[in-house]
Amino acid sequence: MAKIIIPTPLRKFTDNQSSFQATSGNVGEALNELTTAYPGVKGHLFDDNGQVRQFIKVFVGEDDIKDLDNNATLVESGTIISIVPAIAGGCI
Amino acid sequence: MSKLILTEDARKVIIKDAESTYPHECCGFFYGSDDDKRTVTEAIPVVNTKEENRERRFEISAIDYMKAEQYADENGLTLLGVYHSHPEHAAIPSEHDLRQALPYFSYIIVSVKKAKTAAVLSWKLNDQGRFEQETVINQNNPFDVDVFLSSFNQ
Secondary structure (H helix, E strand, O other): OEEEEOOHHHHHHOOOOOEEEEOOOEHHHHHHHHHHHOHHHHHHHEOOOOOEOOOEEEEEOOEEHHHOOHHHOEOOOOOEEEEEEOEEEOOO | OOEEEEOHHHHHHHHHHHHHHOOOOOEEEEEEEEOOOEEEEEEEEEOOOOOOOOOOOEEEOHHHHHHHHHHHHHOOOEEEEEEEEEEOOOOOOOHHHHHOOOOOOEEEEEEEEOOEEEEEEEEEEOOOOOEEEEEEEEOOOOOOEOOOHHHHHO
């Protein structure tokens, strides 16, 4: 069972829960499990094509899933999946 | 207008980071409670990982973001938002700031002119996805509201 860490800005869509336990075997399925349980998260996590949004990264442990096997990255019991919003900006 | 209470300790950390990082942009997270009053009790600087144009851009690594969430969780705090500085520019969010802004978070922006703080303002997205200014209240002096705004407008 993998644990998905919900970033603070999205917790208003998860009844203020900071994490979600997913039973799926890979990252993509686990994220779908999350958005099925909390539909309000979906629009903030996925774009219109069902892909993870441009300014969102998904990590398994300390590894970006883009460096692993993307949504097909396998998860095991105890795996930590983090949804990480890109934080950037600037004065101009 | 929503309110953001800023403790003196947190304010000092943010201002010191903004002035010492000048002419580059600084950045960091702040933490506290968000019950009936959003109160910032602690601010922690992080590295601006932008490799170029750091005088007008900042970026925080994904690892630092995950550590910030973990720090809040382990210390019974709420991650309330992100601060950064605008060297030689107003403490007003840019289009670039807006593009990557998140709901819920407060965004404290420090205007720094010639290495000195000129304004400390806070902003938050409204339901229409636009920034609205928050009233920043100095916890040690509740009458000292938006104390730097007047100097910024001069």
